[in-house]
Amino acid sequence: MDLAVRRPPDGAAAGGLPVGAVALHEVSVAFAIRGAPAYKAVAPTSLAVAEGAFVAIVGPTGCGKSTLLNAVAGLLQPAGGWVEIFGERLAGLNGRAGYLFQQDALMPWKTALDNVAIALEVAGTPRREAVAAARDWLGKVGLARFAERYPHQLSGGQRKRVGLAQVLIRRPRILLMDEPFGPLDAQTRQIMGNLLLGLWAEDRKAVLFVTHDLEEAIALSDRVVIMSAGPEARIIGDHVIDLPRPRDAAEVRLDPRFHALHRRIWDQLRAEVAKTYEEGAAR
Numbered sequence: 480m481d482l483a484v485r486r487p488p489d490g491a492a493a494g495g496l497p498v499g500a501v502a503l504h505e506v507s508v509a510f511a512i513r514g515a516p517a518y519k520a521v522a523p524t525s526l527a528v529a530e531g532a533f534v535a536i537v538g539p540t541g542c543g544k545s546t547l548l549n550a551v552a553g554l555l556q557p558a559g560g561w562v563e564i565f566g567e568r569l570a571g572l573n574g575r576a577g578y579l580f581q582q583d584a585l586m587p588w589k590t591a592l593d594n595v596a597i598a599l600e601v602a603g604t605p606r607r608e609a610v611a612a613a614r615d616w617l618g619k620v621g622l623a624r625f626a627e628r629y630p631h632q633l634s635g636g637q638r639k640r641v642g643l644a645q646v647l648i649r650r651p652r653i654l655l656m657d658e659p660f661g662p663l664d665a666q667t668r669q670i671m672g673n674l675l676l677g678l679w680a681e682d683r684k685a686v687l688f689v690t691h692d693l694e695e696a697i698a699l700s701d702r703v704v705i706m707s708a709g710p711e712a713r714i715i716g717d718h719v720i721d722l723p724r725p726r727d728a729a730e731v732r733l734d735p736r737f738h739a740l741h742r743r744i745w746d747q748l749r750a751e752v753a754k755t756y757e758e759g760a761a762r
C-alpha cells in the first residue's frame with residue numbers, strides 16, 4: 480500500500496496540504512501477548528479524513544477496525560507512526576472527539592435527562608445549564624417525553640438516542656462511532672441512520688463510522704474504506720460514495736447507483752471476508 484497520507488477526495492486543500500480533522504500517518508498497532516510474539520494487528524496505515532466528511536470503515540471481523548478507532552481516540556498508543564487531529568500530533572486522549580460504542584454507556588441509576596446532563600456537568604457546566612441543554616438534546620433526538628425514564632425503561636433504539644445526545648451535547652468536532660447501531664433491528668438501524676444524518680447535516684462533524692454492514696456504510700457515508708483481513712491488516716480500498724444528499728438511509732438503497740457501488744465494493748470485501756473464514760477453519 481502507498482504509505483503517503485491519502486488525500487481525502489472530498490477534502491479541501493490549502494497550500495497543497497490536506498485540511499484534515501484526522502490524519503493517520505503510517506499507524507501500526509501491535510498487542511503484547513503473554514508467552515507469544517506480539518500480535519501485529521494493524522500494518523502501517525495512512526488515512527486522512529477531511530473536516531466534515533463522513534467516512535465508514537468496513538472489513539472482516541477481527542481485522543482491526545475498532546483498533547484503528549481506538550488509536551484515533553487516543554485510547555491506545557500506536558507501535559509505529561502517529562495520529563494528527565486538526566494538524567496536531569495526538570498525545571494522550573483525543574479531547575476533540577466524541578466516542579459512541581456498540582454497548583450503551585448509560586448509567587442505570589440516572590434518568591435519560593441526567594445521563595445526558597452529566598456529560599456537561601463533568602466538564603464543569605453548572606447543573607441548571609446542563610439540564611436545560613440536556614432537555615434540548617433529548618428533544619433533538621426525539622425523546623422529549625422520555626426525559627424522566629431510566630435506561631431499563633427505554634427500548635434499545637431509545638437508549639441509543641440517549642447515547643447519541645450524551646455524546647453530541649459536548650459538540651465534539653469529530654465523532655467516532657464503533658458499530659453504534661449493532662444490536663438494533665434493521666428498521667431501527669435505518670431510523671437511527673436518518674437521525675444521525677439529520678444531526679450531522681446541522682454542523683458537519685468529521686465522522687469515522689465502523690460497521691460490518693456494507694449497506695449501512697454506503698447509505699450514510701461520503702467514503703467507504705475497506706480493511707483487509709488481519710493480522711497486519713491494512714486499507715485496501717477507499718471508495719467515494721457519490722450519492723446525492725440529503726439522503727434517506729432507507730430509500731437510497733433503492734437507487735440503481737447504490738446497487739452499482741455495492742457490487743463494486745462487495746467484490747473487494749468478499750475476498751477478505753472469505754480469507755477470515757478460511758483461516759478460522761484452518762485453525
Ligand SMILES: Nc1ncnc2c1ncn2[C@@H]1O[C@H](COP(=O)(O)OP(=O)(O)OP(=O)(O)O)[C@@H](O)[C@H]1O
Nearest residue numbers: 510518520539540541542543544545546547691709
Ligand atoms: N488487547 C488486545 N490484546 C490482544 N489482541 C487484541 C487486543 N485487542 C484486539 N486484539 C486483536 O486485534 C485484532 C483486531 O481487533 P479489533 O477489535 O480491532 O477488530 P474489529 O475489526 O473491530 O473486529 P469486529 O468486527 O469483530 O468487532 C483481532 O484479531 C483481536 O483479537
